[in-house]
Amino acid sequence: MHLRSTPLPEDVQAVRRMATETGFFRPDEVDVAVELVEEHLAKGTDSGYYFHFAVDPERPETHEPVYDPPLGYVCFGPTPCTIGSFDLYWIVVDKASQGNGLGLQLMHQAEQSARTMGGRRMYVETSGKELYRPTQRFYEKAGYSVAARLPDFYDLGDDKIIYQKNL
């Protein structure tokens, strides 16, 4: 996996496409994913949002500067008003690239970067609904444990699970 950590203007559409195509996110959730990219494009790391984009290592080299569309990405950053806590805001793997361990690698990279920045804990939140069992299993496989569960947080019958991992 090759990584690109600086968002490019083209990533706005790439993130919108990838997040939409997973079928997991509502349009208003996709909008939030896109907004975080736009925030970084406008303010850099002052936005508080950090990224790693996985790009195709097999792509032939060229002398022309070309946009490398990502196969997946992770967005994370220090939790405001905390010392040592980080949030994993988004992790998306393109439908065509799922099942190859790319998600776990992106997760690992985000944790590594957080550690470098003084992170001691990474938090990630997801829905407790049955539809999200694969997501829940993914976090458990990545070493996360349930720190809290808030009943009916997202909607009636849709709990929030807060996962936590010590870095």
Added chain:
Amino acid sequence: MHLRSTPLPEDVQAVRRMATETGFFRPDEVDVAVELVEEHLAKGTDSGYYFHFAVDPERPETHEPVYDPPLGYVCFGPTPCTIGSFDLYWIVVDKASQGNGLGLQLMHQAEQSARTMGGRRMYVETSGKELYRPTQRFYEKAGYSVAARLPDFYDLGDDKIIYQKNL
């Protein structure tokens, strides 16, 4: 208590002063409180931040439009990507006006407004440290119960308590 629900440019400094003078918040936390007022001034309710400012009902009426400095304020809003959840972001009562039940009245107003906007639950977060026992007791008196506790969230030895109230 009289309420003003539209932030004015003068509130930026008033909020900075009140939050600082309580002695409860670090400078970076005060900055966040101020930013939420600025966000509303820039974007209105599109910011997602709603306010009630308590103003002095005893103040003599005048024909001149004058700025009424608040005695306290509450900032709240719908939790993004949820249906029916609200966050109470800030509640501050000016040092000189504390102990008169103003905080509970502001709390009640925020809950009432959230209910009007379809809110079913209000969440508020605070530190688990001993210093925050008065804050914790305040939320408990206002009908909030502990939904979760995240160890070392704010810093080593500084847990986050998430309080919740059904509206």
